[in-house]
Amino acid sequence: MMARRIAFVSEHASPVALLGGADAGGQNVYVDEVSRGLARLGYLVDVFTRRDSAGTPSIVAWAPGVRVVNLDAGPPAVLSKDALWPWMPAFRDALLRFAAGEGIRYDLLHGNFWMSGWVACEVGERTGAPVVQIFHATGVTKKREQGPADTSPDDRIGVERAVIHRAERLIAQCPAEERELVCDYDAMAHKIALIPSAVDTERYRPEDQREARHRIGVPQDGQVVVYVGRMLPRKDVRNVVRALGRLNQALPREEMPMLLAVGGDSPHPDPIATPEIGELARLADELGVRDLVRFVGRRQPDELRWYYSAGDVAVTTPWYEPFGLTPLEAMACARPVVGSDVGGISYTVVDGETGFLVPPREPAALADRLRLVLGDSEGRARLGEAARHRVLDHFTWPVVAERTAALYESLLGERASPIRGRSAGLLSAPAGNTREESVA
Numbered sequence: 001m002m003a004r005r006i007a008f009v010s011e012h013a014s015p016v017a018l019l020g021g022a023d024a025g026g027q028n029v030y031v032d033e034v035s036r037g038l039a040r041l042g043y044l045v046d047v048f049t050r051r052d053s054a055g056t057p058s059i060v061a062w063a064p065g066v067r068v069v070n071l072d073a074g075p076p077a078v079l080s081k082d083a084l085w086p087w088m089p090a091f092r093d094a095l096l097r098f099a100a101g102e103g104i105r106y107d108l109l110h111g112n113f114w115m116s117g118w119v120a121c122e123v124g125e126r127t128g129a130p131v132v133q134i135f136h137a138t139g140v141t142k143k144r145e146q147g148p149a150d151t152s153p154d155d156r157i158g159v160e161r162a163v164i165h166r167a168e169r170l171i172a173q174c175p176a177e178e179r180e181l182v183c184d185y186d187a188m189a190h191k192i193a194l195i196p197s198a199v200d201t202e203r204y205r206p207e208d209q210r211e212a213r214h215r216i217g218v219p220q221d222g223q224v225v226v227y228v229g230r231m232l233p234r235k236d237v238r239n240v241v242r243a244l245g246r247l248n249q250a251l252p253r254e255e256m257p258m259l260l261a262v263g264g265d266s267p268h269p270d271p272i273a274t275p276e277i278g279e280l281a282r283l284a285d286e287l288g289v290r291d292l293v294r295f296v297g298r299r300q301p302d303e304l305r306w307y308y309s310a311g312d313v314a315v316t317t318p319w320y321e322p323f324g325l326t327p328l329e330a331m332a333c334a335r336p337v338v339g340s341d342v343g344g345i346s347y348t349v350v351d352g353e354t355g356f357l358v359p360p361r362e363p364a365a366l367a368d369r370l371r372l373v374l375g376d377s378e379g380r381a382r383l384g385e386a387a388r389h390r391v392l393d394h395f396t397w398p399v400v401a402e403r404t405a406a407l408y409e410s411l412l413g414e415r416a417s418p419i420r421g422r423s424a425g426l427l428s429a430p431a432g433n434t435r436e437e438s439v440a
């Protein structure tokens with residue numbers, strides 16, 4: 001049988017992009033790892049993303065069996081993902097032109113995020129290819145959690161509902177997301193496959209703590225709480241700083257841990273490039289713990305295991321988290337995680353076994369759990385060992401690729417059945433943009 005061709009649609013998250021910026025993170029990792037994993041299983045994968053620089057080549061040979069195709073849709077410049085919706089008809093048309101020019105018929109389209117879901121469904125309607133959709137985050141939850149701070153286009157939730165109705169299969173990364181799709185969007189449960197994301201356990205592995213601290217320039221004495229992730233208000237690193245302030249009131253100064261904060265939009269901690277760093281520094285000053293907080297800036301994946309391994313415990317307490325890869329990265333490095341009892345973190349972190357779950361926005365609860373973990377070296381080691389084993393057993397990318405391939409084959413097998421019908425009907429385009437060129 002000829003290799004199946006898969007179109008991975010990911011309008012703003014390219015595997016080529018640097019990780020760690022405001023619009024780069026877990027989706028980039030997912031697209032990268034799953035496309036590579038599928039290629040190793042014999043699929044041919046084209047990842048379609050938007051050209052954000054005039055110098056970006058049209059096609060990048062990314063890995064054996066994987067190409068990244070940069071489509072022209074809007075100006076060839078970096079735009080926030082919330083600004084991309086008006087350009088999706090142009091993105092759709094560019095994808096169709098590319099496929100026609102290459103003489104390719106894709107066997108299946110895999111949409112990532114809501115805008116790419118719309119594109120995938122539009123292309124699927126025109127070509128007859130089935131659509132599998134993963135959202136990575138949903139608009140209803142974002143609006144509920146962020147309120148007026150939500151900058152999503154007004155069309156988002158309506159488009160998500162239409163994509164959920166049109167796509168043949170939906171991927172949820174954790175039980176909380178599965179519940180969101182059913183309860184918030186009336187998705188049919190039988191269309192949903194629960195396929196958690198994962199971590200590269202070769203890249204993220206335990207390193208000797210003394211060597212790790214020496215390598216990154218952290219003092220050997222004292223304890224370290226490590227945060228790795230994007231520096232955004234919803235990630236609520238402020239909650240971690242407030243917890244540090246509470247510890248400062250309860251512990252002798254010599255017993256206080258350092259907070260190692262890794263992330264941002266530049267390699268050096270720059271409050272201009274990353275305003276949240278400035279907010280965190282001001283808060284730490286107010287609480288009298290500024291000398292205990294070390295901002296690192298953005299680091300690339302191959303470096304991160306040294307930062308996790310330098311720490312005694314990892315922490316992540318966002319208001320909400322659709323899935324969250326950094327807890328898994330820390331666990332793969334044999335570090336216990338204290339995390340918010342929300343979204344995917346509630347699923348990946350087993351309370352009392354691989355770390356602890358705490359309510360979001362409650363620095364007192366976080367401080368109590370950090371004090372518990374930091375005060376028990378043997379218990380901390382047990383939690384870290386269990387964390388590593390949980391990742392190895394349940395959250396590796398080869399398993400994700402195998403489960404995704406099984407979903408594809410099940411869907412394509414149904415499509416091949418002569419008794420299966422097909423629903424029709426196009427989804428509506430972004431308001432005011434039905435032609436190939438955007439009029440925004």
